[in-house]
Amino acid sequence: MADNKIKKVVLAYSGGLDTSIIIPWLKENYDNCEVIAVSGNVGQGTELDGLEEKAIATGASKLYIEDLNKEFVEEYVFPTLKAGAVYEGKYLLGTSFARPVIAKRIVEIAKAEGADAICHGCTGKGNDQVRFELAIKAYAPDMKIIAPWRTWEFKSREEEIAYAEAKQIPLKINRETNYSKDKNLWHLSHEGLDLEDPANEPTYNKEGFLEMGVSPEQAPDKPEYVTISFEKGIPVKLNGEAVDGVTMIEKLNEIGGKNGIGITDIVENRLVGMKARGVYETPGGTILYAAHAKLEEICLDKDTLHYKMNLANTFADLVYNGKWYTPLREAMSAFVDSTQEYVTGDVKLKLYKGNIIDAGVTSPYSLYDEEIATFDEDEVYDQNDSAGFINLFGLPIKVRAKKGLIK
DSSP: OOOTTOOEEEEEOOSSHHHHHHHHHHHHHTTTOEEEEEEEESSOGGGGTTHHHHHHHTTOSEEEEEEOHHHHIIIIIHHHHHHTOOBTTTBOOTTTTHHHHHHHHHHHHHHHHTOSEEEOOOOTTSSHHHHHHHHHHHHOTTOEEEOGGGTSSOOSHHHHHHHHHHTTOOOSOOSSSOOEEEEOSSOEEEESGGGGSTTSOOOTTSTTTOSSSOOGGGSOSSOEEEEEEEETTEEEEETTEEOOHHHHHHHHHHHHHHTTOOEEEEEEEOTTSOEEEEEEEOHHHHHHHHHHHHHHHHHSOHHHHHHHHHHHHHHHHHHHTTOOSSHHHHHHHHHHHHHGGGOOEEEEEEEETTEEEEEEEEOTTOOOOHHHHOSSOOSSOOTTHHHHHHHHHTHHHHHHHHTTOOO
């Protein structure tokens, strides 16, 4: 397998099972090549602790830890939030939009380091291999990509663990808690083990399963209110306090987590063709999506809102499928930004045992007119006007009925 032309490889490094064993594997299979590890910090928290020491100890020449949180939130999370994009009605795209920002930075480092190849630890069954590689192709179209899972001798995570043990590589998992997890500021995913059978209820109350919050049963018996203020579709204040985007998500993760918000169990259709079951924790993101949608109810006209709802599905597909750096996604974001010009206001929500309950919405640009909508007497709406409207609106139906064409 050795490619003598590959002397230096930049590895997308998380310190998890796959990338932990990839460093020695690369050196064994590519003539003791230099391996430079890169970790994109998008809110993994304590997962980054001790990462440099571990990377060096397992054979990397150096480790870059790049703080991408601000860029991640402002240039990837918020554009997706404004679009209202949700994959298959449930998945808030936590892993999907984190990959492009990480891959872009890895390419920048690979170019600066004069690397011959970029390596990732994504499996051949997953979506992430596509997301990483499409981003790499966008910024380094001629860069060689090494994807060990598509070529190496290991066939399971069990075999990976055995290799790690043989190489004395420390792991934070064991055979009993070997869920495949991905964590960032926005969410945490769980896959594998008992979750591979959709008939099994997730063990939400099992210690150590949920990490970003608690199950609804364990949430407080008293509701908690939050007020989120938006400017042009971007959340800018929490309970009246101005906060940046990263802080907004961190605080809402804490609030939502303790109230059992944002736990999703989904069997999703992967890009590579199979169905896969996962459990996602997205407490803060779920609150933001609910608040943003509520504000749009009063700020967007009917045609724009309905068209945007249709666009949201396509936007979600693009993000899920790794097509962030494409003309269509950019054009759709431009349209979305146009729709958000007057999506400004305050949304109050009540959080209670996993539920998000609307508790009031206001906007200086609200299109809701109480005088027009009232059931009481008004002087701005002539109800007689509706008769002519219905006659014209129903004319095609009337014509078909007279022709005997309605069955």
